[in-house]
Amino acid sequence: MLKVLVIDDSPFIFKAVKKALENSVFDVVDNAGNGKIGLEMYEKYAPDLITLDVTMPIMDGVETAKALVAKNPNVKIxxxxxxxxxxxxxxxKEIGVSGFLRKPFKPEELLNKAKEILGV
Amino acid sequence: MQQEKFSELVMLTRKAFEEICMELVSCEFSPCERFILEYPYKTAVIIGMTGSVNGRIHLECDLETAAKIALTMNFGERFDNPNDVYAYMAEFANMIGGRATTYMSEKFLGGEIRLTPPAIFSGKSLGILTPNIPSQIVYYSGNLGRFFIDIGYK
Known part of the structure; x- marks a missing residue:
């Protein structure tokens, strides 16, 4: 199973990502409510893929993406x-984010994008 | 701000609200006559915009409507934590604000516009005022309930 970490302050998005990706090759392991916690969880879980929100308290998505790419230039976001x-x-794109989806997204859009990025 | 640009910003915000309601909860909200929310407990979400457009969107409805919207977003599943209704309403408003800023950015040829994290208020006899900002209130009605949106830009 491929591990997915959700970094988003919305419980709705966590649930929507789980609904979209589970029952396939993905295991949605956890949800971080902001970028700072997300970076800690990245170390803990070493996920294959991260879904990342932009507007979050404490540390936003742009800063988080920069920090994740600095840790691992091949990180999939x-x-x-x-x-x-x-x-x-x-x-x-400049930071190195692998894909971008606008909310609200359709479950199949996220599933297809995740598969495309990870080549599964 | 010029009246023409203000009207355009209001129109783009309304378009974003109507589209997100349709896409997210499959509910067509239509503009309606002014009303006063009857249910005593109300929920309000405020999203700020900064950058090339400065303003705020204030969505307000009664708690019953908020609960219906949140339940629909939650795939019809009941919440373990009743406070999740507020978090779902915050995301609902965030999507409206995000869609509106996307349209504004396209319409006014770029310029970075960013959203503030949503602020949520709930209570009995709630009244929120934002002085010193030109705003327009639009009333909406749909099969999930009634909303008003107070749209302000300066």
């Missing part, structure tokens, strides 16, 4: 954001 403006998309 799907950024999930309610915002989808060009400035954010190009910033995410």
């Amino acid at each position: 799907i950024m999930l954001s309610a915002m989808g403006d060009e400035a954010l998309l190009s910033q995410a």
Whole structure:
């Protein structure tokens, strides 16, 4: 099973990601409510994939993505954001985020994107 | 702010609200006449916008409507923690704010707009005022309940 960590302050998104990815090759291991906790959980779980929110308290998604890429340049991140403006998309690409989905997303969109990124 | 730009921002926010309601909870909310929320307990979520557009979106409904929206978002499953209703409403508002900023960014040729994390308020006889910001209130009704959105930009 491929491990997925959700970094998002919304319990709804955690549940939506679980619904979308479980019953396939993925195991959604945990949910971090902000980037700071997310970085700690990244060390703990060594996930194959991370879904990352942008607007979060304490440490936002952009800062978290930068920190994750600094730890591991090959980290696989799907950024999930309610915002989808060009400035954010190009910033995410520049940091090294593997994929981007706008909220609300359809379960199959997330599943297909996760499979595509991990080549499964 | 010019009246024309203000009206455009309000229109884009309304469009975002209507679309997110449809996509997320499959509910068509339509503009309606002014009303006063009758249920004593109310829920309000405020999302701020900063950057090339400064403003805030204030969504308010009664607790019954909030519970119906949250339950629908939760795939019809009951909550273990009743306070999750508020967290779900915060995400609901976050998506509306995010969609609105995306449209604004496209309409006004870029410029970075960022959202503040949502602030949630709930209580009996709740009244929220934001002085010193031009705003417009729009009333909505749908089969999940009634909402008003107070949209303010400066």
